[in-house]
Amino acid sequence: MNEPILEVENLTVQFKAKTKMFRSTGDREKWKRVLNAISFSLRQGETFGIVGETGSGKTTLARTLVGIYKPKDCKVTLYGKRVDFRKKEGILLLRKTIGIVFQDPVGSLNPRVTVYDIISEGIPVWEKLKEEQKAEKVREAARLVDLPESKLESYPTELSGGEKQRVSLARTIIGGKKILVLDEPTSSLDVSIQAQILNLLIRLKKELSISYIFITHDLNVIKYMCDRVAVLYYGQILEQGNTEEIFEHPRHPYSSDLVAANISFSSTTKFSEVQESGEPSKEGCVYKNSCSKRFASCDNEPPVIDYGKGTVKCWLYSNMRDDRGNKMER
């Protein structure tokens, strides 16, 4: 496939647990590490999926990529240029190229201005367009996302959930962004509306030749939309690779638990086994407390192992011999 346009290496984000009160209730750390050494790359025209449960750091990752949060440590390369998060130029470079669509369409649209104003806000100021040119661009963006022109004069509260998400999309694509970060773009929508938005995303990708970073907890959507997938758990990527590979042959115990738990029309696993899960671990492998295949090595930080079609962070494969990792020495 094409060259990577976005490369993220060792992205680490931590939040400060500021007050003493916070620290005394839970863990006594001063810093809460939300993302831990995340590395992935995005290629031109690709949809890269990030799947994870509540608290896995999905949204933090999305927000860091558009410069809302500052990472502690990282090496981010965008179209061959190193992004410096500490400098204004770095953040500007990010924001020129990467757009974001938030999960909550109600909270991300200003209720006091019209849809026209919301969309035109996405036009970069340096383009210095005249009013007519602006109007032309807004209408063009609305056409691209299938938003009727009559809706341009309404306010966000008058729109349905699907229409709000279309407005969010229009506001992002009008600035000519090349990469869109979609943070749970369909999770608050009805299934039939979700299907319409997914179709719209598939079409926009072809028409505008953009790339997506698709963040969701819904495995069926990931399976349908993404070329490659990363499985995020408690701030770490446990496995990433080709979507089909991960769904058909999940290597990490967590990925296989996820795939087994997924409910679809064709799901065959019976509802019988109820396995108890534990808290994410702070030492060694994060998943060791819930893992069914735990053994002695899991108390140490697992290595990231490349198996050709992807990588997996698990001790099970540290001396992998065959493709499925069944026969190995412990």
Added chain:
Amino acid sequence: MIDSIQRRDKLSPNLLEVSNLSVNFETIDRTVEVLKDVSVTVGKEEVVGVVGESGSGKSTLAQVIVGVLDIPPARIMGGRILLEGKEILPHPENKVNFRGKGINMIFQEPLTSLNPVYSVHDQMEEAVNIGHPKLEKKEKEAIIRKSLAEVMIRDVEGVLNVYPHQLSGGMRQRVSIAMVLVQKPNLLILDEPTTGLDLIVQRKIISLIMNLKKEVLSSILLITHDLAVAANMCDRIYVMYAGRVVESGKMRDVLHDPKHPYTTMLKNSEPEGYANGAPLKVSSGAPPDLRHLPPGCAFNPRCPMAMDICRSKVPELKKLADNREVACWLYE
């Protein structure tokens, strides 16, 4: 005539029978028809699903059955609900208290259905008092602990002494399931029991309910927007659209051969398999606004097969083979 109706009620094999239920929501300036002529039955030891998008009236249906609907603004315009042959709506027979042991409900958001100012233990105790009013205190305590263990809570003593907000979403839902279990209801209504929960937790809660169903509970009425969840749990389903039942039948039949165009669309909307860039088969349009329903069949603006008659007359539910029903002019 009256005799024959009563005799039929006695012989009825159904646990719950909702017939021709209509509910309006009335405000100062308008009246909205939320349920229109809805008939639903739940047999003994059967899992029945009610599936629909937002605004289909599925949650209102559940609330009417349990009797927690706010009246007003809601107003029951007609219909009858029988539980085990006894009328509970419009006139409860002998003032029978059907909640608790008769019908019980698990709500979508356990944080709002559990009381925030009482500990888990106190709320469990209240439930046990309904389920087993005549037992000694010691026996009641034992039942509380046993039922919490049944829902796969490991640290029972720890959970008993905390308040709902201190528990995670999955644990809260388990506590509310445990509370229902000690009352041993004949009919359990689940209103979107796993929406908003993580995937693995969702799977566990569903497994738990299905396992317990085998042992303790008799019948389940599942309210959900997710056809895939219904497909994995239910024996029979009702598909609702804009306050009406548009299709019903055995789960397997409906899924493999949907009759109503809406059911077909709902099924096609679920992403399934690897797309590699292929779009989903779904028509434009949004779920209905109950305040401005189109004339005729409410689905006609989104229906790919809409005919002239669909825009003028509402189709009646028509019986098909295999105990199926569909409300669509295509089958007249």
